[in-house]
């Protein structure tokens with residue numbers, strides 16, 4: 001019913017060697033498999049689109065500005081991401097929330113900007129370690145979701161990525177029970193807000209997904225794929241994650 005999605009976030013990594021990895025990854029994909037999205041740095045978007053043009057791999061940005069244009073030195077608009085040939089954009093990654101002080105209201109505006117440019121928005125949410133240790137973890141994640149998500153979301157326009165901040169780049173992952181509980185809560189909330197359409201919105205897990213743990217994470221009913229950082233940089237690491245998703 002929901003198409004599974006393996007998304008890679010290259011963060012501030014990208015060079016000729018990584019473009020070779022992308023080319024290898026693109027060449028290895030069958031026509032029928034999970035959706036695959038790679039999000040390289042903005043400087044490589046056009047090149048990545050070119051490298052993957054005859055493959056099922058799609059390309060996305062890692063961020064966009066909420067405004068369509070203007071005096072925002074160093075930023076790029078959603079339409080600029082779209083103009084490269086990209087089809088999606090990540091918004092609200094915890095590294096952007098931390099490094100650039102992005103609040104839920106800023107991220108909500110970015111999702112709207114992504115939609116205005118006809119981009120799929122991949123909206124990241126997730127708790128800090130202290131929040132995970134406390135009694136209100138699910139309430140905190142729910143509040144973040146509610147405040148970052150504009151009205152009118154559909155399965156075609158929005159993907160949610162649940163990424164516990166303490167699991168990103170650390171090699172630590174929540175227990176499968178914690179992942180199931182959180183994804184089930186997100187699903188309930190999406191359905192409560194968007195009705196049947198909420199059941200079509202994909203929910204990715206992100207945070208230290210590796211070839212060794214992917215298959216177990218993908219057993220969860222409301223895990224529709226993964227947002228992968230470090231393990232998306234090498235085709236040999238990302239491919240087993242894609243394969244695990246194809247089998248789930």
Ligand code: PEP
Nearest residue numbers: 168169206207208229230
């Ligand atoms: C991320 O950057 O979104 C991420 C999940 O990173 P990693 O897979 O390296 O933990």
